[in-house]
Amino acid sequence: MNAERRPLALYPGCSLLSTGVMYRLSVHETLRALGIPVRELADWNCCGATSAHYLDAGLALLLPARNLALAEAQGVDILTACAACHHHLARAHHALAHSESLGRSVEEHGIDYRGDVRVQHVLTLLDDAGLAARVRRPLTGLRVACYYGCLLVRIPRAGGIDDPDAPSVMERVLRACGADVVAWQAGTWCCGAGLAVAEPDVAQGLMADILAEAHRVGADCIAAVCPLCQLNLDLHQAAIALHRGFRRMLPVVFVTQLTALALGADPRRLGFDRHLVDALPVLAAVEVVAGGRR
Amino acid sequence: MAAVSIHHEVEAIHHEAGAVDPGWVRRIEATSGEPVRLCFGCGVCSGSCPLASAMDLLPGRVLRAIQLGLRDRVLQAVTPWVCIGCETCAVRCPNGIDVARVMDAVRQEVLALERPVPMPGVYRFHRWFLRTVWLLGRAHEAALSAGYALQQGRLRRDLPTGLRLMRRRRLALWPHAVRRRGEVRRLFGAGIREHER
Missing domain, CATH: 1.10.1060.10 (Alpha-helical ferredoxin)
Incomplete structure (x- = not known):
């Protein structure tokens, strides 16, 4: 392994082209504000997500492996945003880099991967970027609950970016942005993920526990790093609030919407008008004049 | 004891x-x-x-x-x-x-073994997900939600959710596909197991 760092290419993943569009916009705006704009990995494919390992173990290795091989051929390291994409890419890299026989089996399917690509998540990049000195619009007084969900911090031996029970990287990043990070218990609780579609009652019970905990500690908003967590808590919150009698609604934003805001990006380019639970109060809390809502 | x-x-x-x-x-x-x-x-x-x-x-x-x-x-x-x-x-x-x-x-x-699937709804959801990946090389949220809702006979129930997302410009209808889709399709049904290490 050489110590030389290759340029980073963003692996957006499928959700960031659709329901998680604010994540993609704000990752690019955050990196642009830091002077490290990145291009996207060319011709990337789906990482397989839950569905591949659920139904087909071979596919669960081969889909991420093709992306790793593409990055190697393009001479780039992979920058991830979606927690699930990060987990599946990092895990496949770990499996392939530690097993020659596995490498040979993927080669039989036209995938030539030597195991040299670094899979890095945007949070660890921001943690090392010296944010505090570059903040132009401090998030003073904004009480943020840092929500990691499951897959970004699992499994430490195969790409998890932080302590699986008590992660702190998102807290450090947002504190550097001036935010008032709250202490809460639900940071790594599961939102129910894909079960929200097929078994909404089960998943909404899990989401309700997370929202109740955020209310208990008096958070103004929840910061997410997974497009499915964000979608679930955003989309189902109105129904849950009605059922559980929550009097307030909590905006659920992507962590990079907050970092981009703090770094001085134009708030109109961060997708705050695309939330289902009104996220404009977040802008108001940091005294940004809202850029108009359709 | x-x-x-x-x-x-x-x-x-x-x-x-x-x-x-x-x-x-x-x-x-x-x-x-x-x-x-x-x-x-x-x-x-x-x-x-x-x-x-x-x-x-x-x-x-x-x-x-x-x-x-x-x-x-x-x-x-x-x-x-x-x-x-x-x-x-x-x-x-x-x-x-x-x-x-x-x-x-x-x-x-x-x-x-083609045994009965204890939770067919969950299984079908993941099948629809992988169908769009096979077709486009990437998951297509609008298509998989529509396909799943149709098969489950709950289109009427799910449509308002889709419309809410569309109003916020969060449900891409136009498919975004991998250029070399054949490379992705070949990976389906390969039967490699991760334990082979």
Whole structure:
């Protein structure tokens, strides 16, 4: 392994082209504000997500492996945003880099991967970027609950970016942005993920526990790093609030919407008008004049 | 005391489950890549599982039943279909067993044997997801939601949700596809297992 760092290419993943569009916009705006704009990995494919390992173990290795091989051929390291994409890419890299026989089996399917690509998540990049000195619009007084969900911090031996029970990287990043990070218990609780579609009652019970905990500690908003967590808590919150009698609604934003805001990006380019639970109060809390809502 | 209760447990389960397949645990170890025989029944996986309340057999009990060769009991359980792979069990197991991978192996055995799927809705959702990946190389949220809703006969119920997302410009209708889609399609049905290392 050489110590030389290759340029980073963003692996957006499928959700960031659709329901998680604010994540993609704000990752690019955050990196642009830091002077490290990145291009996207060319011709990337789906990482397989839950569905591949659920139904087909071979596919669960081969889909991420093709992306790793593409990055190697393009001479780039992979920058991830979606927690699930990060987990599946990092895990496949770990499996392939530690097993020659596995490498040979993927080669039989036209995938030539030597195991040299670094899979890095945007949070660890921001943690090392010296944010505090570059903040132009401090998030003073904004009480943020840092929500990691499951897959970004699992499994430490195969790409998890932080302590699986008590992660702190998102807290450090947002504190550097001036935010008032709250202490809460639900940071790594599961939102129910894909079960929200097929078994909404089960998943909404899990989401309700997370929202109740955020209310208990008096958070103004929840910061997410997974497009499915964000979608679930955003989309189902109105129904849950009605059922559980929550009097307030909590905006659920992507962590990079907050970092981009703090770094001085134009708030109109961060997708705050695309939330289902009104996220404009977040802008108001940091005294940004809202850029108009359709 | 412990020996007596295990004995009763085994008898009760055997009585309930019928056939016993003592070689099964080794086959599940081979397909999952996880050392199921190392489980000593501490129950940390069951205690940590966020979905335990929706399961008919707690995760640790699934491991125990596999050790005992209670194949039919496990293949009929809803547990592997409720498991969404959050991997909490994998980071907590003192023996380093990734229980979610064992659930993957059980589910895929149900499918390979064409046994009845205990939770068809969950299964169909993931099938629709992979269908769009096969077609485009990437998942297409609008298409998979529509396909799933149609098959489940709940289009009328799900349509308002889709419209809410569309109003916020969060449901891309135009497909975004991989250029070399053939490369992705060839990966389907390859049958490589991650444990081959």
